Amino acid sequence: MIGALNARGRVLLAALVAILLAAPLVADRYLVSVLILIFYFTFVGQAWNLMMGFAGQLSLGHALYVGLGGYVSALLWLKFGIGPWLGVFAAVAVACAFGAAIGWLGFRFGIGGVYFALLTIAFAEFTRIAFDHIDYAGAAGGLFLRVDDDGRWWNLRGGPLLFYYLALALAAGAVVLTAWLSRTRLGYQWLAIREDEAAARALGINAFRAKMTAVLISSAMTAVGGVFTAFYNNNLFPNRVFDINRSIELILAPVVGGLGTVFGPVVGAFILTPLGEALTALTDRLGINAPGVKAVFYGLALMTIIVLKPSGVWPWLARVLRLTERRPTEPRP
Amino acid sequence: MNASFVLEVIVQGVLNGLVYGLMALGLSVIFGVVRVVNFAHGEFTVAAMYAAFLLFTWFGVDPFVAMVPIALAFFAIGYGLQVTLVHRFVGRAEHEQFILLVGLAIIIVNGTLLIFGADARPIRLSYGFDSFLVGPIIVDKVRLYAASAALAVAAALFLFFRFTRTGTAIRACADNLVGAAVVGLDVRRLYALTFGLGLACVGAAGALMETIADAKPELGPVYTLIAFIIVIVGGLGSMAGALIGGVLIGVSEALAGLFLAPSMKSMVSFALLILVLVLRPQGIMGRRV
Numbered sequence: 001m002i003g004a005l006n007a008r009g010r011v012l013l014a015a016l017v018a019i020l021l022a023a024p025l026v027a028d029r030y031l032v033s034v035l036i037l038i039f040y041f042t043f044v045g046q047a048w049n050l051m052m053g054f055a056g057q058l059s060l061g062h063a064l065y066v067g068l069g070g071y072v073s074a075l076l077w078l079k080f081g082i083g084p085w086l087g088v089f090a091a092v093a094v095a096c097a098f099g100a101a102i103g104w105l106g107f108r109f110g111i112g113g114v115y116f117a118l119l120t121i122a123f124a125e126f127t128r129i130a131f132d133h134i135d136y137a138g139a140a141g142g143l144f145l146r147v148d149d150d151g152r153w154w155n156l157r158g159g160p161l162l163f164y165y166l167a168l169a170l171a172a173g174a175v176v177l178t179a180w181l182s183r184t185r186l187g188y189q190w191l192a193i194r195e196d197e198a199a200a201r202a203l204g205i206n207a208f209r210a211k212m213t214a215v216l217i218s219s220a221m222t223a224v225g226g227v228f229t230a231f232y233n234n235n236l237f238p239n240r241v242f243d244i245n246r247s248i249e250l251i252l253a254p255v256v257g258g259l260g261t262v263f264g265p266v267v268g269a270f271i272l273t274p275l276g277e278a279l280t281a282l283t284d285r286l287g288i289n290a291p292g293v294k295a296v297f298y299g300l301a302l303m304t305i306i307v308l309k310p311s312g313v314w315p316w317l318a319r320v321l322r323l324t325e326r327r328p329t330e331p332r333p
Numbered sequence: 334m335n336a337s338f339v340l341e342v343i344v345q346g347v348l349n350g351l352v353y354g355l356m357a358l359g360l361s362v363i364f365g366v367v368r369v370v371n372f373a374h375g376e377f378t379v380a381a382m383y384a385a386f387l388l389f390t391w392f393g394v395d396p397f398v399a400m401v402p403i404a405l406a407f408f409a410i411g412y413g414l415q416v417t418l419v420h421r422f423v424g425r426a427e428h429e430q431f432i433l434l435v436g437l438a439i440i441i442v443n444g445t446l447l448i449f450g451a452d453a454r455p456i457r458l459s460y461g462f463d464s465f466l467v468g469p470i471i472v473d474k475v476r477l478y479a480a481s482a483a484l485a486v487a488a489a490l491f492l493f494f495r496f497t498r499t500g501t502a503i504r505a506c507a508d509n510l511v512g513a514a515v516v517g518l519d520v521r522r523l524y525a526l527t528f529g530l531g532l533a534c535v536g537a538a539g540a541l542m543e544t545i546a547d548a549k550p551e552l553g554p555v556y557t558l559i560a561f562i563i564v565i566v567g568g569l570g571s572m573a574g575a576l577i578g579g580v581l582i583g584v585s586e587a588l589a590g591l592f593l594a595p596s597m598k599s600m601v602s603f604a605l606l607i608l609v610l611v612l613r614p615q616g617i618m619g620r621r622v
Binding site: 052058060105109111113114115117118119121122123125126129130132133244245248255259291292293295296298299300301302303305306307310 | 370418421425427428429431432433435436437438439440442443444446447451550554558561562565594596597599600603604606607610611
């Protein structure tokens, strides 16, 4: 919550933003690429955080929206020459349609908790296998974007700097949006539903509508993230973008940083991504070809955090560094 | 495509499905009693497949024999896991339990990847290609053995819960936890026993699975999802439901492989899951809570 940051917290935040704005001046290509990853995971993590951390709806199929966003925008660009700045609207529309379908099924038929999570997995996996068989979208062979028309930023074609500032803007925008939403009527309704849905209903909150809004905002944001990755990586494979591991990767930052907090996903992404990169670099240096090391580390990180600090690193960090005026909202212990 | 061939594929699906069912039974038992969803279920199954693979390649132990020590070892693992880690998560928020077990699942998948590599690890049994001729159809010997063994383990577990004092005590915990604690049952120990029994099912199912499929790290999440689909389709907490759900998924996978494409078989399972969640969320054998 930006409003909840004290003077000290605001100064630190301003310093961080200034450093990140200036970073490409001194950072090399590799560091820039790591920062882009951090911003990306902040952005999609924040999208997931809105739905799980604030509204309390556990989705384990967010890769669905990443994939749909990526595929819709890439197909529009490849088949019709419609650039991603326009294509993103179609991508968001398609992702929202899927989100609405899942939300409607889940909330109308009273599928909650773990069952809802399974419903989201089922949709993501179903779509993954479907895309494996859609020849129009390249099927299992994948979809590739041309990289030779560099510099045409109006078609989101360009070098690392373009993507750096775009990712930074997305991440910052997501934080601001979350901070704002958490102080709106809707934000408080989400918290009420997360803590006790029956009580929230009894107070006259339209739980269906509030949860549905959370799903729609979350899926729309995640689809924007999908458009970003598609044009940043220039390729799409169904078993890579829709994979359940992508869904899990996406929830790591908010979980480690702190669910239901504004800065949790930021802190989580800044902790996990560099650690993962360092681990990859270390195993490369040691000459070990060990594809699973990074993932084992992520698994250990998840277990350690949830055992020792189930409400995440940010609430603890904010307390220790005295960055907030009051305790950030935390999910029920 | 003649009728007897289709029948053969269906029988194959039923036999595979019983092994799936035993695996899912473990999930169902754990959830039914401890109320923790074991999101690392398929990963444990794959670990058991590797255990069967190692016992076979090092010592030449037949998986149908190896399933006993593997099940015992997995019982111990489950017991220890519940006592040390899972117990403190009982009654906590669902997403916290989930994250704990997903972390464990990721470690198992990638741990096996590190140790065994990404290649499939099949075992070649001397009778691997034998089959029985039953009327007009051919039935694989290995598959028939695996399904029978799965049924036997499931039956043993059913008898344990039905007729032993400990089994009754565990059912009491599932029915009324407060009541069970009031009459002096050691809930902590019973929960650990239950988690152990659930993983023993997984150990046995994994050893059997190794005879009909090849161990691969990436199978972990797939089996977790299959186990979930089976349990939800059959009805969470119902032992018969897990076996029925297993057979249903086994047959639908086999038919999808036959009429659509083998790569599309899990799509049918997911469609089935979505249908059941929407139309009958308590599952086929479950009761509405």
